[in-house]
Amino acid sequence: MRRVKIFSGTSHPGLTEAICERLGTTLGKCDLKKFSNGETSVDIGCSIRDQDVFIVQSGSAKANDSIMELLILISACKGGSANKITAVMPYFPYSKQSKKKSHRGAITARMLANLLTVAGVDHVITVDLHASQMQGFFTKPVDNLYAEPLLARWIRHTVPNWRDSVVVSKNPGGTKRVTQLADVLKLNFALITTDRRRKEDADQIPGNEKMITLVGEVRRKTVLIVDDMIDRAGSWISAAEHVKLRGGAKKVICIATHGVFGGNCLKEMEDCSCIDQIVVTNSFPIPEDKRKGVKKLVTIDLSQLLSEAIRRNHHGKFIPHYLVE
Template sequence: MRKSKVFVGTSHPELGQLICDRLGATEGKCTLSKFANGETSVSIGESVRDEDCYIVQSGSSRINDHIMEMLILVAACRGGSANKITAVLPYFPYSKQSKMKKHRGAITARMLANLLTMAGADHVITMDLHAAQMQGFFTKPIDNLHAGPTLARWIRLNVPDWKEAVVVSKNPGGTKRVTALADALKINFAMIHTDRRRRNVFPMSRASPTSYEDEEDEADLDPMSMSEIRTARIVQGHVVDDDYEPEDEGSTHGSSQDNEAMFSSIYSTTSQTEHALGGTIDATGSDDEDDGEFVQEERMITLVGDVKDRTAIIVDDMIDRPGSFVAAAEHCAKNCGAKSVYVVATHGVFGDDCLAEIASSPYVDNIIVTNTFPISAEARMRFSKLTVIDISPILAECIRRNHYGESISQLFDHYMQL
């Protein structure tokens, strides 16, 4: 591309090189280093006057260093009289902090959007924002691309009997993403809900049979399909039988019921007034940022949908922590009869030992992510269940169309391509 330069940061050089190869361009010359006191130093090694500059820098495990590197690169291009500066962030950093979850909290994603604008960015290209409303944080144009067509194509080519598969949302907040993918593939979808309120109350009902042997008898009692709603208990992050009791619960069983009644009474008089509209719905309950709490507390997991003897495809925008994915896979396979479980996401963040825990689960058959977030070659070799899909063609095409002033509506109306 003439009159353009593509600069690649140190967060994800592999993806940056793939984008340059797709564009038939060479990486712009720049020196990225650190001073002895830890400050980031950036030096542009060629003229960018009246050029369109594209800076590729994704989120990574060293997220704060790479954010500063991105901001300084943008400012350096602005200081070099670049015509237009586009920040390409396949995984937008701090995207989980896009809403205020507690009093005196910060909407960090909005602050980062303001920093990019203040540094001199004229345009932002990203992919599958954690919340689509984040586009309103920017005062400059933003293109929020979708990995849907790439993931759907992989499913069609690699999932056996994909036409009979079911796309599953592991929390209510992801249903829009899941239904869009299900509509594109023209297959069914289901939803999982994890109850954070009734942690120790698990009423038995005909809608939650404990075994498949009882399903036919219960189906005779209820004309509604008993396979449509299934519940189970989660203890220490894993699905257990209804009659399971922790080892130390026997001596305190009576007192635990009293405590439950006491806390329920306290909750009824205090928690309900904490919501501005007087409701009792936990707005953060549709997400799983507090994965440590998810593992520690006993909860109830409910699947609304039918995955029996089908492939369950659990879809989310990112895989950061393992708890909710492992529990969802166990519930689909153990209690709901799924013959195989695929975990699919755009961003493979894999914090701490997340990848190892999900891969070690016998109920997870495959883990599919794109390369928006850097994943080491060692991890790809170590975990045979992991598949990393190259997303550079969509990013490169967006850059090319943007440079030549062409419409990119086809990249937004992505499911028309399938």
């Protein structure tokens, strides 16, 4: 593509290279380094005057460093007279903090949206925001892409007898996401409600949840437990154990867009005998040390979805309704 420059932050260079390969372009030269005191330094190594600039920087295990790096990159491109600056953020950091959880809590996702705007961003492309209303935090256009078509295609091509499967939400908040996928695949869906143990419980086990209700029939069926991200293992393991041991499901596949896998989450899910497969996209970089020895993990590539969004954005074409909300 002409008059386009694509830059990568340090959070997910592999995904950026895959996007560039699909677009038939090369990665823009950019020197990212840290000073001895921990400060981030950015030096754009090519002309970006009157160019459409796309900066690919996802959330990562070092979320704060990734954010600061992105903000400085945006500011540097703004100072370099770029025509338009688009932040491509496959996983939007702090997306779980999109509302107040206490009287004196902060809405951190809104603050990050404000920071991006002040830095000089003109457009944001992201994938499966934790809460779709977060788009209202921005004063600039936001394309919230859906990974649903990619997940549906994987299910159709990979899951044996997928038409006999049931899509399950492990909490009431994820019902809309689950029903949308179930409608696309023309499958039945079910819902699990959980009773989270209070902090004052003396016998509390960290991350443990007590299952109280399964609404729907899963006996002798393949269960697809779906949510937007996998961060902690507790609720996923509880849901898998409930549908398999009590519900009589024959197979359980955990599916999410963002594989954050905090702490020992991935290992705990790998060790769970009730979980047969773990399916995520590559929106969030998973370190090799966490992947080591994990056989259940399947990663779906997002580069096709993101490269198509970038191409259409640059040429001023509409993005199909089934890809964006």
